[in-house]
Amino acid sequence: xxxxxxxxxxxxxxxxxxxxxxxxxxxxxxxxxxxxxxxxxxxxxxxxxxxxxxxxxxxxxxxxxxxxxxxxxxxxxxxxxxxxxxxxxxxxxxxxxxxxxxxxxxxxxxxxxxxxxxxxxxxxxxxxxxxxxxxxxxxxxxxxxxxxxxxxxxxxxxxxxxxxxxxxxxxxxxxxxxxxxxxxxxxxxxxxxxxxxxxxxxxxxxxxxxxxxxxxxxxxxxxxxxxxxxxxxxxxxxxxxxxxxxxxxxxxxxxxxxxxxxxxxxxxxxxxxxxxxxxxxxxxxxxxxxxxxxxxxxxxxxxxxxxxxxxxxxxxxxxxxxxxxxxxxxxxxxxxxxxxxxxxxxxxxxxxxxxxxxxxxxxxxxxxx
Numbered sequence: 001x002x003x004x005x006x007x008x009x010x011x012x013x014x015x016x017x018x019x020x021x022x023x024x025x026x027x028x029x030x031x032x033x034x035x036x037x038x039x040x041x042x043x044x045x046x047x048x049x050x051x052x053x054x055x056x057x058x059x060x061x062x063x064x065x066x067x068x069x070x071x072x073x074x075x076x077x078x079x080x081x082x083x084x085x086x087x088x089x090x091x092x093x094x095x096x097x098x099x100x101x102x103x104x105x106x107x108x109x110x111x112x113x114x115x116x117x118x119x120x121x122x123x124x125x126x127x128x129x130x131x132x133x134x135x136x137x138x139x140x141x142x143x144x145x146x147x148x149x150x151x152x153x154x155x156x157x158x159x160x161x162x163x164x165x166x167x168x169x170x171x172x173x174x175x176x177x178x179x180x181x182x183x184x185x186x187x188x189x190x191x192x193x194x195x196x197x198x199x200x201x202x203x204x205x206x207x208x209x210x211x212x213x214x215x216x217x218x219x220x221x222x223x224x225x226x227x228x229x230x231x232x233x234x235x236x237x238x239x240x241x242x243x244x245x246x247x248x249x250x251x252x253x254x255x256x257x258x259x260x261x262x263x264x265x266x267x268x269x270x271x272x273x274x275x276x277x278x279x280x281x282x283x284x285x286x287x288x289x290x291x292x293x294x295x296x297x298x299x300x301x302x303x304x305x306x307x308x309x310x311x312x313x314x315x316x317x318x319x320x321x322x323x324x325x326x327x328x329x330x331x332x333x334x335x336x337x338x339x340x341x342x343x344x345x346x347x348x349x350x351x352x353x354x355x356x357x358x359x360x361x362x363x364x365x366x367x368x369x
Contacts, residue, residue, distance in 0.1 A: 003117060006051040007031040008038045008065065009079060010058060014102065018052065023188070035060030039068060046072035049122040050113060053096070054079045070095050075120045077112060111214040138176070138201040140325065141221070144332045144352055145199045151348035152341060157190035159183070159200035166193050177206030204242045205232060212250065219256035220246050221335045223327060225265035240265050247273050256338030258331065261290065279334040281327060291337070293330040298323060305329060307343070314343040319353050
């Protein structure tokens with residue numbers, strides 16, 4: 001069920017932008033352009049989870065409305081003029097949860113809204129997000145994870161490099177991670193069409209540009225860091241710090257995390273994320289939860305893995321070729337384990353034959369050369 005938001009703002013242009021963006025993010029929105037109309041309407045219906053309140057409304061202004069909203073138990077974020085420190089302080093002293101100055105960044109507002117809703121215990125999470133941040137293997141891995149979740153009974157959305165998907169319906173993708181407006185629009189479409197999970201590739205550009213700021217990821221996975229985007233990040237240290245934000249800064253702090261211990265940057269990230277599940281084709285460090293994928297065989301016919309975790313073992317045979325795909329399979333299992341799936345469900349991965357254009361298998365029944 002979506003959160004109900006009340007907007008009280010006399011600037012119709014700002015109110016319209018707010019409504020469009022919030023509805024795309026699947027909020028239910030009611031708006032008033034004057035304080036008196038809002039005051040009268042509240043007497044009949046005050047079932048709102050959050051109010052965005054312009055403090056400088058004509059007539060019945062925000063300072064008059066603020067106590068009424070508090071009376072009904074509605075948390076308030078004040079919308080103030082730029083550099084209007086006096087009204088910001090007055091609003092906060094009057095009991096508002098937060099404030100933001102106009103003109104404001106929509107993404108910043110949505111982040112503040114989520115914080116207030118979580119603090120008040122009214123935040124309704126609609127999606128389970130499984131995210132992957134890596135340099136090589138993002139596309140294959142999100143497709144593997146989508147397939148696994150679907151066979152576990154979920155309807156899954158996918159956001160990625162090749163295409164976006166809502167269940168089986170494919171939509172064009174202009175970039176790996178869309179801009180904020182398109183991203184929220186896709187989420188709203190997924191909910192409207194019955195998706196309960198979304199898997200997505202998150203690029204370092206998207207993290208740096210705050211395209212995913214405020215997205216409540218249920219889980220995140222890291223496999224490797226290579227020199228792919230140094231034209232943007234300038235050096236590996238900056239690149240790593242950008243990737244690490246997804247694990248250390250973006251909501252939710254309690255998200256499930258899986259990190260590749262075979263990668264040197266992954267080992268560094270593990271030092272910063274003590275709760276993360278470590279995984280790799282090599283045995284892990286002592287006293288650390290580690291999913292070890294013992295590569296029993298690998299050839300043109302696929303790979304055979306035996307997994308070890310905390311005394312449990314299970315095996316997986318996959319038609320995917322190469323040690324890097326064995327690592328992709330480990331990534332998916334590690335994140336799936338941390339978000340509630342069981343090893344018994346991983347046999348579903350054995351029927352996954354690959355992604356178009358990603359080391360795609362071409363059968364040669366006539367042994368042509």
